[in-house]
Amino acid sequence: MNHDVPALLVKVGPSPQNHGCLGALRSLGRAGVPVYAMVEDRFTPCAVSRHLAGRFVVPTTGLEEPRALVSALLRLGRAIGRRAVAVPTDDESAVLLAENAERLAEWFTLPPVPAALPRALASKEGLRRICIEHGVPTPRAHAPADRTELLACAQDLGYPLVLKNLEAYTRVRSPVVTHTTVVRDEDELLALVGPHEAPSVLMQEYIPPTDAEDWSTHLYCGARGTPRAVFTGYKIRSWPARSGATTRACARPNPGLGRLAAQLCRRIGYSGVADLDWRWDRRDGLYKLVDFNPRVGAQFRLFESGQGIDVVRALYLDLTGQRIPRAEQSYGRMYVVGQLDLLSATVDAWREHRVPPAILPRRGTERAWLSWDDPWPAVAESVRFGGMVGRRLTRPLRAAHD
Structure with a gap:
C-alpha cells in the first residue's frame, strides 16, 4: 500500500x-x-x-x-x-x-456519492421508502406525524413494537429514545414519547428473536455503486440485549445476502463504506433490511479478506488511485466488545434462567478495545466505562440528595 x-x-x-x-x-x-x-x-x-x-x-x-x-x-x-x-x-x-x-x-x-443519498439512507423513513422503491424486504413501519397517528400506528403494528429515532441528527439534538427500543405496551410508548406532539420516531414491526436471525453486510462501493469489497456476518449478541449495537459477531458466508446488499447499492448509486443490518424472518424466509449506515460500522474490523483488506482500507486504496486486491473473505473471525458483551451475556442468561455462557474470546478474535500493540485505548476505555457505571449506580442517591 x-x-x-x-x-x-x-x-x-x-x-x-x-x-x-x-x-x-x-x-x-x-x-x-x-x-x-x-x-x-x-x-x-x-x-x-x-x-x-x-x-x-x-x-x-x-x-x-x-x-x-x-x-x-x-x-x-x-x-x-x-x-x-x-x-x-x-x-x-x-x-x-x-x-x-x-x-x-x-x-x-x-467518494462520489450523490449528495442527498446519505441523509436519505440514514433516515429511517427515507430508508423504508428506498426499500419499497427497489423491492428490498423491510419490516412493516410507520413514521407518525402526531400523537394521534402514533397511537393509531401502534394499533396497526401491534405490541410489542420497535421504536427508533427518525433522522440522522435526531439522536444528538432531540432523541426520543437513546437506542433502538422494544416497546411492550401503550403506557411504555407514551412514557418514552413524553410531551412531544410530533415525535420524530419510526415505529417498526417487532420480529421475535425466536423467529429471527440478525445478520450484517459491510461493503465498500466505488463510483456508480460498483461493489469493490463485500462481507457478511452473523450477530450473536448486542447491548442493550437483543436490541442494541453488536457486542459479539462472527464472520460467516452468506452469498445470497451479499448479492442482495450489493445490488441495492448498485441500483441507488451508493459510493463509499456502508454497514447494513438485516433480520432474517423465519416466518416468511426473507432477509429484511432494518438499517443502512452510510459510514464505517462499529464492528467493521470483524471483516477482512485473505489479503488483509477491510472496508476502510478498500476506501483508502480506491480514493488514492490504488488497486484493491481481489481475495475471498476470511470466515470464522470473531469480534467482541469486551465489557458490553459480558453484560449482554449475563442479561440473556438471566432472562432464560440459565448459566451465562463462556465469554473468553478464542484465538484470532478481534477485540474492540484491547490490542497488545496498542494498549492505552483499552485503559482509557476502562476508566470511562467505570466512571459511567459509577454515575449510573449513584444517580438515585444524588437525586434523593437534591
Whole structure:
C-alpha cells in the first residue's frame, strides 16, 4: 500500500467511546497511513492510540450549523497541510461530508456519492421508502406525524413494537429514545414519547428473536455503486440485549445476502463504506433490511479478506488511485466488545434462567478495545466505562440528595 496520503477520521456529536473510530485508526495506522482524528478531549481511546499521527480536539455537539462544521473541517485540512482521505465514523459526519463535498474538495478526497443519498439512507423513513422503491424486504413501519397517528400506528403494528429515532441528527439534538427500543405496551410508548406532539420516531414491526436471525453486510462501493469489497456476518449478541449495537459477531458466508446488499447499492448509486443490518424472518424466509449506515460500522474490523483488506482500507486504496486486491473473505473471525458483551451475556442468561455462557474470546478474535500493540485505548476505555457505571449506580442517591 502506498501510504503517503493522510486520512482524517471525522465525527459529529459526542461519542468518545466509538470503537469503530478506533478500529479505522488502527487499520490504517498499521498500514503506515498518517491518521488524524477529531476527538472530544485528549484522553479518549482514539486520542491515546500509538497509531495516531495527530489529534484535533473538536468537541462538537451536533447542534452546530453545517456551515460552522464545514469551516472547522477546512481548518483541520489546512492544519494537516495535505489533501487527506476523509473517513466518516457516524451518520451525521457522513451526511455532512456528502452534502458539502464540493466545498471540502480543496482539502479532502471523498467518494462520489450523490449528495442527498446519505441523509436519505440514514433516515429511517427515507430508508423504508428506498426499500419499497427497489423491492428490498423491510419490516412493516410507520413514521407518525402526531400523537394521534402514533397511537393509531401502534394499533396497526401491534405490541410489542420497535421504536427508533427518525433522522440522522435526531439522536444528538432531540432523541426520543437513546437506542433502538422494544416497546411492550401503550403506557411504555407514551412514557418514552413524553410531551412531544410530533415525535420524530419510526415505529417498526417487532420480529421475535425466536423467529429471527440478525445478520450484517459491510461493503465498500466505488463510483456508480460498483461493489469493490463485500462481507457478511452473523450477530450473536448486542447491548442493550437483543436490541442494541453488536457486542459479539462472527464472520460467516452468506452469498445470497451479499448479492442482495450489493445490488441495492448498485441500483441507488451508493459510493463509499456502508454497514447494513438485516433480520432474517423465519416466518416468511426473507432477509429484511432494518438499517443502512452510510459510514464505517462499529464492528467493521470483524471483516477482512485473505489479503488483509477491510472496508476502510478498500476506501483508502480506491480514493488514492490504488488497486484493491481481489481475495475471498476470511470466515470464522470473531469480534467482541469486551465489557458490553459480558453484560449482554449475563442479561440473556438471566432472562432464560440459565448459566451465562463462556465469554473468553478464542484465538484470532478481534477485540474492540484491547490490542497488545496498542494498549492505552483499552485503559482509557476502562476508566470511562467505570466512571459511567459509577454515575449510573449513584444517580438515585444524588437525586434523593437534591
